[in-house]
Structures are given as C-alpha cells and as structure tokens.
Amino acid sequence: MQERRVTSWLELQDLLFAGSWNEPLGRFRTSFVFRGVPDATLDLTATLNRHGAFVRQERDLLRAFRKYARGVPGTERLTSIWDWLALAQHHGMPTRLLDWTFSPYVALHFMTERMDLLEQDGAVWCVDYHETNQQLPRPLREQLRLEGADVFTAEMLATVAGDLATFDGLGEQPFVLFFEPPSLDARIVNQFALFSVMNGPGLSLNEFLGHQHQGVRRLVVPAKLKWEIRDKLDQANITERVLFPGLDGLSRWLRRYYAPRPR
Template identity: 35%
Template sequence: MIKEIHIDTLEELLPLLTEQEYRPDLDRNRSPYVYRGMSDSSFKMYTSLSRNCKGLQKQLEPAILENFAKYAINDEPSIGHSVWRQMILGQHYGLPTRLLDWTQSALVGLNFATTEENLEEMDKHDCMVWRINMSELVDHLPEPYKYAVNRKHSTIFTVDMLKELTGNSLKQYDTDMGDSSMVIIEPPSLNQRIINQHSFFAVVPTGIKDIEKFLSDNTEDTVKYIIDKKLRWRVRDMLDQLNMSERIVYPGLEGLSKWIARHYYVK
C-alpha cells in the first residue's frame, strides 16, 4: 500500500524530518526509512537502465557494465573485480544501471525534490519525496539473504555481502529475487558525492517491471509526500539556510556553480 500525504505548509514538513523509531535495546532513536526526492509529482519511478534500454535492458546490461569496467579501470583499478562496484561507480557518472537512488537523509531527499534544471518550472508543478521502510523489504527477501542481513543486525546490504550471496552474478540475483523482493545496498565511499548524499541504492531485479506496483503490493509503510508547488521556493530557501544545497550534494566546482546560479536567480 502506498499512502499519499499532501504538504501545503512548512509546518507539515516536520513529521517527514523527524521520523525515527525508539529502540529500547539501544535507548536511542533510529530511522528505518530511506527517501527519494523527485522534482515532479507526476514522474514515475524508473531506473536509468529501463529508461535507456526499454525492453532490452536484460540483454544490454552486461555489455554496458563490461564496457564501463574496461574503460574506467585507469580511474578505478579495482573496478573489474565486482559487478556491484561497477554499477555504483557508474551510477554516479550517468551510466544507465538498475540501481535506484535513495538517501537516509530526508533533507537530501527534499533537496532533490526542490531542484530544477529550469528554475522557471519551480512553481509550475508539485514535487514529491518517496519514503520506504527498509525493514519491510527485508521481510520479503529469500531466506539466505534474510539470514545474512539479520546476522549483522541490520537491514542494509554491502557489496561484499551481495558478492558472497550471488557469486558476483546478476543472473543469480535476478533468479533469487524474482518479482517479489529486492535489496537495499549501502555503497562503499567511492567518492565524496556518495558520502555527502548519504546514498543508498535499491538493486532492482529484472523481474520487477513496475517499481511502484511492487511497493503497493508488498509494503504497508510506503509514503509519497506531495509538496505543493506554491511551497517549493519556500522549502528551497529553508534548505539553503540549513546548508543543504547543490554545493553540498555535488561537491566541487559543478555543484558550487549550480548553487550560485540558483542563489542569484531572478524570479
């Protein structure tokens, strides 16, 4: 089930920013959620691989990763040893992959929701932030995967765990997941962008053709926060005040330039 929550005032954002569960075993508050910000509430959830390769993604994915590893080895010598590292590194440089970006920071999710290439569009349409509960996804995993993640008292996989479970094979992963489960992975800190964005990835198996339908059919705690278009500039200005901007999520001159351009944009 997917619940929609419409946000029309700044005050209504507070639950999104403070969602945590009390853990009596730790006497601390911890969040089981990850977030995905999208600049238009009408956008569907697709991986870049499915957008790029359409119905041929299963056939073309191996060639995409093989060629990326072949030409990227000079920049990242270890890239050939793990198909998961190939996907993670490639994802951050625009390579079409089956990975779907998420973040454990609601602020980062809001940042992407209130970002537009064309700033004239900021108040033309609503934006949204998706929220999923990682614990729910663990419940649907095959037993070997569930055992592996529970053994570490976690809900998140690493590249080493996936490599061990699948033998570094995407075909094995697809067979194991079928159309009823998928893994959330925390990437290694390959670059500063991954660190600053508090990045997580959903590794979408080829058996799941419609991600939103999968979430609707298999989860009870998924929320889609719809942020009214009249509020977008106000949220954007608040995030800047909280030091959450392109300058942070895209460290380097590119992010700095994007932030300055928007800061001095004349409405």
C-alpha cells in the same frame, strides 16, 4: 502505499520523521530511506528500463563499462560486480539501480534543486527497509542476520550473489533491497547515499511499492510550498556546494541561488 498531500513546512517535518523513535535503541533512528523527485508525476523507473530502452543491453553495457573504465584512477579498488554497478550508476550509465538517501533533507534538496520545475508539484518517497527486508529471499535475509545489518553493502551482496544472473535467480517473486555503495568520492558520502536494486532489469519499483500495505509513504508537495522549502534548505546549508563538492557544485549552487524567481 500511503499517499499524503502536505500543506506546510511543519507538517512535512512531522511526516518525514514519523516513526523514527527506535525503542530498543532508545534513540531516534529511523528505518526509512528517502527519494525526492521534482515532478510528482515522475515514477520510480530506473534508467535501464525507462521506456524499455536498455533492458536487453544490461550485460553489454556493464561489460563495456568495466572494459573501458579499467585504468581510471580509483577503479583498481573495485572488487565486485556491485562495486562496478554502483560506479556506473554514479556516473550516469543506464542501470537498474535507483538513487536513495538516508537523509530526508537531501531528498528535499533533489525535489527542489531544479529551477525549471519549481512551479510543479514535487514528491518524496519514504520506504521502510525493515518492511522490504521481510520479503527478501532466505539467503539474503540470512546474510543480514549474520552481519547484524539492516541494509547491504556491496561486499555483503557479493557474498550471496557474485553476478546479476545469480542475484536474479534468488527469488521467483519480485523483491527490492537497499545497499550502500563504497565511498567512491565525497559526493556519495555527503549525500548519505544508497541504492535500490530489484531482481530483474525490467521490474518496476513503482509497481512493487504501490502494492505494499505498510512501510511506504509518498508525500506530495505542492509547488507553492517548494519555494519555502528551498529557502530553508539553503539556510540549513543543504546545497549543491555541500552535496557536490568542488567547482561544479559551487557553480550549480550559485546559478540556482542567484536566479530570479519567476513572477
């Protein structure tokens, strides 16, 4: 893993979009996905295994969620365990998934949205899924090849592994893959969202990526630069009002936008 402490807005742009030229396509189409964190000391631990709290309850949590959520409008469209897992993560249940985005600016938003942490250094993780795909077990790599895809959908995952036990048994070594959830609502669409998942509820993505020699960058953003980034994102309309459509997002945006800067 490469780590870099940035010093300016322009340097940050160069690093976020580095390597985005795709020669076969003749387009600037990056194979990186991004995750922004407001505190650089935070790692990539999923809510399921944060402090080891829920690792043993993964199956119980998911079973109960499916049981009690049935009948809620929209759940009738869910057809696989991956759909249900994505929905649970989307609504805050502890899962092994982590939220990522195809958009570096959305990642910057989540790095700078919390006013109480703007005085802390933040970080953006950048991961090349072409590199992580090479370490996938053969059945998963074959599925990507057959579909001509770079990341999975829930439907593609269900074709290879209909449940988590089957998924975990696909490989003896830890691996990570990225999959796009179904368009459950406008929030997922507007955030250009996708999830990472590893082949075990107790595995650490932080540890896995830390041992990768290629395709992983961690950009540390000093607190003094976060204010400039936040103001420029607001000017570019990368705000809660867009990323969380509805009155809740509007209220979150207004509360942050009009809050005074601490002296």
